[in-house]
Amino acid sequence: MTHQQLKTSVIIIGAGPAGAGTSFFLTKYGIPHIVIEKDTFPRDKVCGDGCSGKTALVIKRANPEWLDEILADEQSFLPSWGITFSAPNGKPLHVPFAPNRTPEMKAPGFTSARMVFDNFLFGKMASPQCTVYQNASVTSIDTNINGVVVEMVHNNTQYMVSAPIIIGADGDKSMVRKKFLPENTAPKTSAVGLRAYYEGITGMHEEQFIELHFLKEMLPGYFWIFPLPNGMANVGVGILSERIRTKKINLREQMLGIIKNNPIIAPRFANAKLVGKLDGWGLPLAMSRQPLSGINFMLTGDAACLIDPFSGEGIGNALYSGMLAAAAIKEAAEKNDYSAAFLKQSYDDVVYKRLGGEFKISSTLQRLCNYPWLFNFVVNKAYKSPSLRNTISCMFADMDMRDQLRKPSFYLKILFNK
Ligand SMILES: Cc1cc2nc3c(=O)[nH]c(=O)nc-3n(C[C@H](O)[C@H](O)[C@H](O)COP(=O)(O)OP(=O)(O)OC[C@H]3O[C@@H](n4cnc5c(N)ncnc54)[C@H](O)[C@@H]3O)c2cc1C
Numbered sequence: 001m002t003h004q005q006l007k008t009s010v011i012i013i014g015a016g017p018a019g020a021g022t023s024f025f026l027t028k029y030g031i032p033h034i035v036i037e038k039d040t041f042p043r044d045k046v047c048g049d050g051c052s053g054k055t056a057l058v059i060k061r062a063n064p065e066w067l068d069e070i071l072a073d074e075q076s077f078l079p080s081w082g083i084t085f086s087a088p089n090g091k092p093l094h095v096p097f098a099p100n101r102t103p104e105m106k107a108p109g110f111t112s113a114r115m116v117f118d119n120f121l122f123g124k125m126a127s128p129q130c131t132v133y134q135n136a137s138v139t140s141i142d143t144n145i146n147g148v149v150v151e152m153v154h155n156n157t158q159y160m161v162s163a164p165i166i167i168g169a170d171g172d173k174s175m176v177r178k179k180f181l182p183e184n185t186a187p188k189t190s191a192v193g194l195r196a197y198y199e200g201i202t203g204m205h206e207e208q209f210i211e212l213h214f215l216k217e218m219l220p221g222y223f224w225i226f227p228l229p230n231g232m233a234n235v236g237v238g239i240l241s242e243r244i245r246t247k248k249i250n251l252r253e254q255m256l257g258i259i260k261n262n263p264i265i266a267p268r269f270a271n272a273k274l275v276g277k278l279d280g281w282g283l284p285l286a287m288s289r290q291p292l293s294g295i296n297f298m299l300t301g302d303a304a305c306l307i308d309p310f311s312g313e314g315i316g317n318a319l320y321s322g323m324l325a326a327a328a329i330k331e332a333a334e335k336n337d338y339s340a341a342f343l344k345q346s347y348d349d350v351v352y353k354r355l356g357g358e359f360k361i362s363s364t365l366q367r368l369c370n371y372p373w374l375f376n377f378v379v380n381k382a383y384k385s386p387s388l389r390n391t392i393s394c395m396f397a398d399m400d401m402r403d404q405l406r407k408p409s410f411y412l413k414i415l416f417n418k
Contacts, residue, residue, distance in 0.1 A: 002157045008034045008131070010329055011150050012167040013138060013176050016045060017055075017315050018301025019169030020121035021322025022329075024062035027127040029330045034161055035125065036152055037134040042119035046195050046281035047315070049234040050080070050210055050226050051117065053097070053108040054316030058323050066124055071106050076116050078229045079107030082209040087379035088216045090264050094209060111210065111226050111234070113197075117315075133159075141166065141179045147296050147338065164338050166297050167325055169318075172282040174303035180294055190305075191221065191283040193238035193312065194255050200272040201225060201233050213265065215258065220366045223258055223265070232275065235259070238283060238312050252278055285309040286317075286359040289352055293343035298325050306355070310362035317355060324350050 010026060012019045015037035026033045060067040070077045082096040097108045112120075125132060136154040143149070147164035168176025172190075205211070208227040215223050221239030228234055237255045244251060255278065259269050284305035292304045300306075301318030308317065328347035332338050 001153075004157055004159050006034065006159055006161045008032050008161065008163045009333065010034075010165055010167060011036065011148060011161055011163045012169050013150070014168070014170035014174075014301075014303070015041065015122055015125070015132065015134065016118060016169065016171060016301065016318065017121060018171075018303065018318035018322045019167070020118075020125055021058055021062075021319035022167050022169060022300055022325050023125045023127075023130050023322070025323050025326030026329065027125075027129045028062070029326060030129060031326075031329060031333060032129045033131075034163070035130060035132045036136050036138055036150065036161070037132065038137060040135045041122040042115050044279075045114040045118060046193065046279045047114045047234075048193070048195065048224055048226050048236055048238075048312065049111050049113055049117070049228060050224075050313070050315075051077075051110050051112060052311075052313050052316045054313075054320055056109060058316070058319040061323065063124070067106075070110060070112075070120070075229055076120075077110040077112040078208060078227060080109040080111055080210055081107055081207045082205070084205055084209045084211045085379065086211065086213040086215075086264070087376045088214050088219065089376045089379070091376070091379050092211075093379045093382050094205060096207075096209075111228050113228060113232075113234070138175065141176065143296055164296065165329060165332065167322075167329075168297065168299040168303040169301055169322065170303050172284050172302045174299065176297060177299055177303050180297045181291060181299075191238055191240045191285055191307075191312070192244065192251065192280060193236055193283055194251050194278050194280045195234060195236035196255075196278045197228075197275040198233050198235050198269070198272045199231055199275055201235070201268050202271070203268040204233075215262065217254065217258075223255070225268075241282075251280065283307045283312055283314065286355070287363055289356070291344075292321075292348045292351055293328075293340070295340045295343075296338050298328065298343060298347050300325050304351075306351075308362050309359065310365040320355070321351055324354070 009031050010033035012022055012033055012035045015035050019035055023033060023035055056067055071079060082094060085093045098105060133154045136152050138150055138152045140151040141148065147162060148166040150161045152159050152161065166176060168174045170176055204227050211225040213223040218237060218239055221237065223237050226234040237251060258265050260266055284302050285307050286305055287309050290305055292299050300321040302314055304321060306317040306321055307314035325347060328343060331346045332342060
């Protein structure tokens with residue numbers, strides 16, 4: 001084995017959405033960085049494959065042409081125009097993302113198999129500032145007075161890579177998180193999900209809305225069907241880990257049971273074919289504020305536990321936190337200050353200022369899902385009231401409106417039809 005020493009400004013561990021997001025904006029700022037990835041792209045990631053408006057927003061900020069490329073390629077990226085919530089009583093509520101849609105409007109979000117989407121992002125990292133080592137194995141992470149030293153093996157060469165700062169973009173089982181926040185590695189609020197690909201499911205919404213089915217047995221989690229390009233669909237279940245433990249749930253049996261026996265779901269799968277197998281993975285939810293940085297390190301995406309506690313959306317937050325991490329690194333480099341206090345102020349505080357409000361609302365919504373009657377009540381009312389449906393539509397884009405869901409006055413207004 002040969003040995004080599006490398007010096008750079010930033011080391012990023014992981015080339016998923018969080019790592020790619022960080023890299024895009026470091027490149028924009030002209031900051032050289034090395035990305036170390038254990039897999040080889042294209043690689044799969046267990047996910048629902050739903051990409052929201054936040055994902056589109058960050059991609060557009062990185063380069064508007066990339067978003068145009070995505071929205072023009074419906075063989076790989078299916079435009080998303082809305083969502084169907086199915087209440088515990090089985091009633092569906094179809095909520096368009098853009099209630100006043102015009103022909104020239106572009107879809108606010110899209111779905112795409114992660115094998116395809118992550119590979120798209122991976123390809124876009126190529127730049128003179130970015131050096132990627134994939135199929136690389138990190139053997140140790142250490143700190144010294146100059147910052148961080150990562151030892152990795154790649155193509156039979158052992159590298160010692162040093163930089164003033166390291167970014168943990170290495171997902172749910174983050175080794176960077178374990179190294180720097182050992183006392184805080186396993187958040188109790190995590191959820192788990194199972195995902196499978198099917199073809200031939202019937203009864204999709206005519207505009208291919210993504211579907212969340214809040215079945216009684218899954219609350220506060222849900223069963224989903226997300227249409228994908230080429231007649232495929234991503235089907236899965238997500239549930240709190242604590243619920244699995246306390247109720248001794250076999251998630252695989254539960255998911256297959258729903259597909260086989262649920263009176264609303266099963267008929268739609270009568271001629272559907274499973275493509276591949278069921279796969280599971282963890283969802284580190286943003287249920288409470290956690291440290292995201294410290295001296296010489298920052299965590300992004302799942303490594304930072306930034307998944308929305310209600311929707312399970314994590315791709316957008318991974319990209320978004322990467323974008324904010326890059327901005328914080330730019331400031332840190334300018335001031336040559338990689339201290340814990342500086343990074344907390346320029347990264348943690350900014351992340352929670354921008355996303356903390358959403359997380360609070362979503363945590364409350366997740367708890368409200370423990371009350372199926374409340375869910376049924378809102379959906380029943382919305383079924384009859386176009387103005388309430390419109391209000392719910394607007395909640396997707398407007399956080400102040402979404403915050404109404406946390407207030408008893410919202411439900412009282414619905415009750416009295418005001
Ligand atoms: C069942 C399920 C359904 C979901 N559905 C959705 C959805 O529909 N929409 C949505 O927005 N979000 C969804 N999520 C969440 C979403 O998948 C994650 O939030 C998102 O992938 C986080 O991106 P990331 O870059 O932080 O981590 P990841 O996507 O996990 O990427 C981490 C990268 O780091 C690499 N890595 C890991 N360890 C190392 C190491 N030691 N050395 C080098 N590289 C390493 C990995 O190979 C990987 O490439 C779902 C999650 C699950 C589990």
